[in-house]
Amino acid sequence: MYDVIIVGASVTGCRTAELICRKGYKVLVLEEHREVGKPKKCAGLVSWRLLNLLPKLPKEIIINKVNRAKFFSPSGKFFELRSKKSVYVIDRVKLDKYLAKKAMESGAKIKTSTRFENFKHIDEMIEVKTNKGEFKTKLLIGADGVNSKVAKQANIVQPNNLLMGIQATVNANFDPDSVELWFSSIAPEFFSWVIPENENKARVGLATKTNCEYYFEKFLKKKNRKNQKTKCWWANKIWFNEKYGF
Numbered sequence: 001m002y003d004v005i006i007v008g009a010s011v012t013g014c015r016t017a018e019l020i021c022r023k024g025y026k027v028l029v030l031e032e033h034r035e036v037g038k039p040k041k042c043a044g045l046v047s048w049r050l051l052n053l054l055p056k057l058p059k060e061i062i063i064n065k066v067n068r069a070k071f072f073s074p075s076g077k078f079f080e081l082r083s084k085k086s087v088y089v090i091d092r093v094k095l096d097k098y099l100a101k102k103a104m105e106s107g108a109k110i111k112t113s114t115r116f117e118n119f120k121h122i123d124e125m126i127e128v129k130t131n132k133g134e135f136k137t138k139l140l141i142g143a144d145g146v147n148s149k150v151a152k153q154a155n156i157v158q159p160n161n162l163l164m165g166i167q168a169t170v171n172a173n174f175d176p177d178s179v180e181l182w183f184s185s186i187a188p189e190f191f192s193w194v195i196p197e198n199e200n201k202a203r204v205g206l207a208t209k210t211n212c213e214y215y216f217e218k219f220l221k222k223k224n225r226k227n228q229k230t231k232c233w234w235a236n237k238i239w240f241n242e243k244y245g246f
């Protein structure tokens with residue numbers, strides 16, 4: 001019997017597990033994927049406040065520091081803002097793994113390849129059903145992301161303004177100190193981004209309500225100048241596509 005079961009071993013789940021364990025409670029974290037952090041699910045641009053929260057963050061998790069942002073209209077006109085403090089381009093997979101390690105060091109148990117299916121109340125406890133059997137707990141926390149099954153089953157109202165995201169890693173020439181944000185018809189309802197990892201590589205993506213692949217191809221074509229090999233990822237797929245490149 002656990003004090004707390006947390007569904008989802010990503011940033012929310014692992015950090016919550018660590019904090020609860022530090023108070024002396026017995027915590028189990030359930031993760032449906034085989035490996036914490038994968039598939040990658042984030043563009044990885046975060047505030048300088050990350051280091052306030054995690055002062056001992058290993059240096060290799062921060063891939064780049066950016067001080068400027070350019071805000072573009074579809075015509076290519078832009079204005080630029082400078083930040084007094086750098087924002088960080090991080091390796092999100094490594095951040096998830098780091099937080100999982102800290103949770104385990106605090107005493108949390110993390111079970112991967114274990115998918116939450118449902119829960120039911122039995123007297124004063126909760127029985128959690130997974131593809132790997134049942135577990136008992138006093139408290140259940142859903143840290144299972146935007147499509148939270150825990151929230152659905154607990155009848156917690158789901159947001160109705162969800163967007164779809166798509167992103168590629170593009171090899172070309174970039175300003176390593178500046179992110180680009182493209183608005184309006186480039187990505188209706190949201191924006192497109194270019195986040196440099198260094199001067200030769202950037203994360204290029206966008207989010208929209210529908211047809212995000214269509215807008216993404218259009219955005220890449222708009223910026224396409226020469227043909228270079230590009231590694232792409234979208235949701236949990238990875239593919240190589242020769243035709244993308246700036």
Ligand SMILES: Cc1cc2nc3c(=O)[nH]c(=O)nc-3n(C[C@H](O)[C@H](O)[C@H](O)COP(=O)(O)OP(=O)(O)OC[C@H]3O[C@@H](n4cnc5c(N)ncnc54)[C@H](O)[C@@H]3O)c2cc1C
Nearest residue numbers: 008010011012031032041042043044045115116144145165
């Ligand atoms: C395209 C895109 C770009 C983004 N870019 C940024 C950015 O630049 N900066 C930023 O700060 N944020 C960004 N975000 C947002 C960021 O990714 C999320 O805010 C963050 O990942 C939320 O973390 P979480 O731990 O709450 O949930 P998630 O990271 O979604 O993790 C949920 C975890 O629960 C697991 N899980 C789900 N269902 C089950 C189940 N039934 N059983 C067991 N495990 C389950 C999943 O496998 C996953 O590990 C981006 C998001 C997207 C989609």
